Amino acid sequence: xxxxxxxxxxxxxxxxxxxxxxxxxxxxxxxxxxxxxxxxxxxxxxxxxxxxxxxxxxxxxxxxxxxxxxxxxxxxxxxxxxxxxxxxxxxxxxxxxxxxxxxxxxxxxxxxxxxxxxxxxxxxxxxxxxxxxxxxxxxxxxxxxxxxxxxxxxxxxxxxxxxxxxxxxxxxxxxxxxxxxxxxxxxxxxxxxxxxxxxxxxxxxxxxxxxxxxxxxxxxxxxxxxxxxxxxxxxxxxxxxxxxxxxxxxxxxxxxxxxxxxxxxxxxxxxxxxxxxxxxxxxxxxxxxxxxxxxxxxxxxxxxxxxxxxxxxxxxxxxxxxxxxxxxxxxxxxxxxxxxxxxxxxxxxxxxxxxxxxxxxxxxxxxxxxxxxxxxxxxxxxxxxxxxxxxxxxxxxxxxxxxxxxxxxxxxxxxxxxxxxxxxxxxxxxxxxxxxxxxxxxxxxxxxxxxxxxxxxxxxxxxxxxxxxxxxxxxxxxxxxxxxxxxxxxxxxxxxxxxxxxxxxxxxxxxxxxxxxxxxxxxxxxxxxxxxxxxxxxxxxxxxxxxxxxxxxxxxxxxxxxxxxxxxxxxxxxxxxxx
Amino acid sequence: xxxxxxxxxxxxxxxxxxxxxxxxxxxxxxxxxxxxxxxxxxxxxxxxxxxxxxxxxxxxxxxxxxxxxxxxxxxxxxxxxxxxxxxxxxxxxxxxxxxxxxxxxxxxxxxxxxxxxxxxxxxxxxxxxxxxxxxxxxxxxxxxxxxxxxxxxxxxxxxxxxxxxxxxxxxxxxxxxxxxxxxxxxxxxx
Numbered sequence: 001x002x003x004x005x006x007x008x009x010x011x012x013x014x015x016x017x018x019x020x021x022x023x024x025x026x027x028x029x030x031x032x033x034x035x036x037x038x039x040x041x042x043x044x045x046x047x048x049x050x051x052x053x054x055x056x057x058x059x060x061x062x063x064x065x066x067x068x069x070x071x072x073x074x075x076x077x078x079x080x081x082x083x084x085x086x087x088x089x090x091x092x093x094x095x096x097x098x099x100x101x102x103x104x105x106x107x108x109x110x111x112x113x114x115x116x117x118x119x120x121x122x123x124x125x126x127x128x129x130x131x132x133x134x135x136x137x138x139x140x141x142x143x144x145x146x147x148x149x150x151x152x153x154x155x156x157x158x159x160x161x162x163x164x165x166x167x168x169x170x171x172x173x174x175x176x177x178x179x180x181x182x183x184x185x186x187x188x189x190x191x192x193x194x195x196x197x198x199x200x201x202x203x204x205x206x207x208x209x210x211x212x213x214x215x216x217x218x219x220x221x222x223x224x225x226x227x228x229x230x231x232x233x234x235x236x237x238x239x240x241x242x243x244x245x246x247x248x249x250x251x252x253x254x255x256x257x258x259x260x261x262x263x264x265x266x267x268x269x270x271x272x273x274x275x276x277x278x279x280x281x282x283x284x285x286x287x288x289x290x291x292x293x294x295x296x297x298x299x300x301x302x303x304x305x306x307x308x309x310x311x312x313x314x315x316x317x318x319x320x321x322x323x324x325x326x327x328x329x330x331x332x333x334x335x336x337x338x339x340x341x342x343x344x345x346x347x348x349x350x351x352x353x354x355x356x357x358x359x360x361x362x363x364x365x366x367x368x369x370x371x372x373x374x375x376x377x378x379x380x381x382x383x384x385x386x387x388x389x390x391x392x393x394x395x396x397x398x399x400x401x402x403x404x405x406x407x408x409x410x411x412x413x414x415x416x417x418x419x420x421x422x423x424x425x426x427x428x429x430x431x432x433x434x435x436x437x438x439x440x441x442x443x444x445x446x447x448x449x450x451x452x453x454x455x456x457x458x459x460x461x462x463x464x465x466x467x468x469x470x471x472x473x474x475x476x477x478x479x480x481x482x483x484x485x486x487x488x489x490x491x492x493x494x495x496x497x498x499x500x501x502x503x504x505x506x507x508x509x510x511x512x513x514x515x516x517x518x519x520x521x522x523x524x525x526x527x528x529x530x531x532x533x534x535x536x537x538x539x540x541x542x543x544x545x546x547x548x549x550x551x552x553x554x555x556x557x558x559x560x561x562x563x564x565x566x567x568x569x570x571x572x573x574x575x576x577x578x579x
Numbered sequence: 580x581x582x583x584x585x586x587x588x589x590x591x592x593x594x595x596x597x598x599x600x601x602x603x604x605x606x607x608x609x610x611x612x613x614x615x616x617x618x619x620x621x622x623x624x625x626x627x628x629x630x631x632x633x634x635x636x637x638x639x640x641x642x643x644x645x646x647x648x649x650x651x652x653x654x655x656x657x658x659x660x661x662x663x664x665x666x667x668x669x670x671x672x673x674x675x676x677x678x679x680x681x682x683x684x685x686x687x688x689x690x691x692x693x694x695x696x697x698x699x700x701x702x703x704x705x706x707x708x709x710x711x712x713x714x715x716x717x718x719x720x721x722x723x724x725x726x727x728x729x730x731x732x733x734x735x736x737x738x739x740x741x742x743x744x745x746x747x748x749x750x751x752x753x754x755x756x757x758x759x760x761x762x763x764x765x766x767x768x769x
Binding site for chain 2: 004007008011049052053054055065068069072073076077080123126134135136138139141142143171174175178183186187190191194195196197198199200201202203205206207208209210211212214215216217218222225226227228229231233234235238249250251254255256257260261262263265266318319320321322325326327328329332334335336337338339340341342343344345346347348351367368369370372373374375376466467468469471474491492493574577578
C-alpha cells in the first residue's frame with residue numbers, strides 16, 4: 001500500500017467523524033420536534049403538507065398504528081414503481097422510447113426500491129424512461145430512506161420514554177426526515193456532483209463520432225457512440241445519502257457520467273456513511289447519554305476497519321493468473337497496481353476497496369468497481385459485511401436499529417453468563433424482547449441460506465451462474481445475501497434478470513425489510529411501556545471498552561457461525577485454488 | 580385504518596411531486612445555468628459536431644494511437660449506450676483468455692518491448708467506458724506510437740507528460756491520462 005492510499009483513507013475517516021456530531025445533534029432536534037435553523041424556511045411547507053393530508057403531527061401512535069402507517073405508505077410506493085414501469089411506454093418523458101418492463105422484473109424493481117435495497121436486475125440506460133427514474137425510483141430513494149429513519153426514531157423513543165404507550169407520529173417523522181434532513185443534503189451534494197461532471201439534463205442521448213471506427217460482434221462497422229444523458233446527479237445524491245444505491249446507469253458509480261472524478265468519488269463515499277454514522281450520535285443524544293451513541297459507533301468502526309484492511313490487502317496483491325502473463329501489478333509512482341479487473345483507473349485500488357467496504361457496511365449497494373471481479377478474499381470482506389446483517393453503520397435508520405437489537409442480544413448473553421437480569425439503558429430485557437430480537441437476527445440467515453440452497457438445487461438457479469467453480473457459488477450467495485439484507489450490490493456476473501431470481505430475490509428483499517421492521521417496532525412498543533430501573537452496582541455498563549469488545553464479539557460470532565460453512569464453499573475454496 | 584390509507588395516499592402524492600418533480604427540476608435548472616458544460620456530458624465539440632466526451636473513453640487498436648483499458652460492453656467495446664464490466668472472477672478462463680489476447684496484441688504491435696505490462700492495459704474497466712489509463716500504461720506505449728508515427732519518442736513522451744492528470748488536490752484518486760484527449764493531441768502533432 002502506498003502512503004497516499006492511507007492518507008486518503010485516513011482523511012475519509014476524519015471527515016466522517018467530523019460530521020457525526022453536528023449532523024447527529026441536528027437530527028436529534030428534528031426527531032424531538034424542536035426548531036432548527038431550517039425551520040423558518042421549511043416549516044410553512046411542512047405545515048402545508050400536514051394540512052393537505054389531514055395529519056396532526058402531535059397525534060401519537062402506538063407501535064401497531066405506527067407499523068400500519070409505515071407499511072401502507074410503502075405499499076403505495078411499491079405499486080407506483082410497478083405501475084410506472086409497466087406503463088412507461090405510453091407515458092411522457094420517455095425520449096428513448098423505452099418499452100414496458102416485463103412483470104417479473106418490474107415486481108423485483110418495485111420491491112427493491114420500496115425496501116431501500118435498490119438491487120438492480122435491469123440496466124438503467126436501456127430500461128427505464130426518465131419519468132420512471134424521477135417519479136418512481138427517485139421518489140422511493142427518499143421515502144424508503146425516510147421510512148428507515150422514522151422507524152429508528154420510534155425505536156429510540158422506546159428507550160427514551162417511560163411508561164408510554166406511544167412511539168411518535170409516523171407521518172411527522174417521515175415528513176421531517178425528508179424536508180429537514182434528506183432534501184437539504186441532497187440539494188447540496190447534487191450540485192457539487194454536477195460541478196464535477198455528473199450529468200443533469202432532460203435532453204435525449206447525444207451521438208458522438210468515434211476517432212477510430214470499430215466493428216461490432218456481427219462484423220458491421222460502428223462509427224458512432226451514443227452518450228446517454230438524464231437527470232442523474234439529483235438521483236445519485238439521494239441514492240448515496242439514503243443508502244439506496246440504485247444507479248442511474250447500469251454500472252452505477254463506476255460510470256464516468258455518474259462518478260467522474262476523485263472528488264465526486266470522495267463526496268459520494270462520504271455520503272454513503274454520513275447519515276448512518278451521525279445517527280449513532282442522534283441515538284446517544286435522544287437517550288440523554290451520548291457515550292452510548294459513541295460506544296455503538298466505535299463497535300461499528302472496529303468491524304469496518306477490519307473488513308477494509310482485508311479487502312485492501314487482498315486487492316493490492318493482484319491476480320496471480322495475470323502475473324503469469326507478464327503483467328506488472330506492483331504499486332508504483334505511475335500506477336496503483338493490484339487487481340485492476342473491474343476497476344476504474346481514476347479510483348485505483350484504495351478508493352475501490354474503500355468504496356466496496358463502505359457500500360456493503362452500509363446497506364447502500366452502489367458500486368464504483370465490480371465486486372464480482374475482486375480476488376476471493378477481497379470479495380469476502382464485502383460479502384461478509386452484508387451477511388453480518390447490515391448493521392455496521394448499515395442502512396439509514398435500519399443499520400442502527402439492527403445494531404441496537406444486537407446490543408440487546410449482547411446484554412442478554414452477558415446477563416446469562418453472570419446470572420443477572422439483563423438491562424439495556426435501564427430497560428429490562430425480557431422474554432418478549434428476546435423473542436423479537438431473535439427474529440431480527442435469524443430471518444436474514446434463513447432467507448440467505450435457504451435461498452442460496454434452493455437456487456443451487458434448481459436448474460433455473462444454476463443456469464444464471466456465469467463463473468465456473470466455487471466463484472459461481474459465491475455469485476448466488478452474494479445475490480441472496482444482498483437481497484436478504486437489503487444491500488443491493490451484486491456479484492453481477494450472475495444473470496439475475498430471470499423470472500426465478502426476480503421473484504425469489506424479490507421475496508427475500510420483502511422479508512429482509514418488513515419482517516425486520518415489525519419485530520423492531522414491537523420491541524420499541526414493549527420497551528416504551530416499561531419503567532426505567534435505576535443504575536445499581538449490578539448494572540452492566542454499556543459504554544465501556546469491555547462492552548464495545550463484547551458487542552463486536554457477539555456480532556462477529558453470530559455472523560461467523562451462521563455463514564462460515566457457506567463461505568468455505570465459495571470464496572475460501574476459491575482462494576485456495578488461486579495459489 | 581381508513582384514515583391511515585387516506586393520509587398515506589395524499590402524503591405520498593405530495594411527496595412524489597416534491598421529491599420526484601420539484602427537486603430534480605430545481606437541480607436541473609440550477610445545473611443548466613451554473614454548470615452547462617458538465618451537466619450535459621462534458622462534450623468535446625469541433626464546430627457543431629460532437630467528437631466525444633471528456634469523460635467517456637473510446638476504443639483504439641491502431642498502433643498509431645494509445646490504447647485504453649479493455650472494454651466488455653456489447654456489441655462493441657466502449658458502447659456508451661450500455662455500460663458494463665466483465666464481472667468475471669479472478670480464475671475465470673474468459674478473463675485469462677481476454678488478457679492473454681491483449682498481451683499478445685501489445686507484444687506483436689511492438690516486438691522490441693519486453694518490459695512487464697502495466698496491469699490496467701490488460702484488464703477490463705468496471706464501466707467498460709474508462710476514459711483513462713495509468714501514466715505507466717501510457718509510457719509503456721510511447722515507443723510503439725512513436726515508431727508507428729515515425730516521430731521522435733521524446734516528442735510523444737513530452738505529450739504524455741503534459742496530459743498526465745495528477746491526483747485531485749494532490750492526494751485524491753490516482754494519476755491518469757485521458758486516452759481520447761491524448762490521441763486527439765497526437766493527431767494534431769503530425
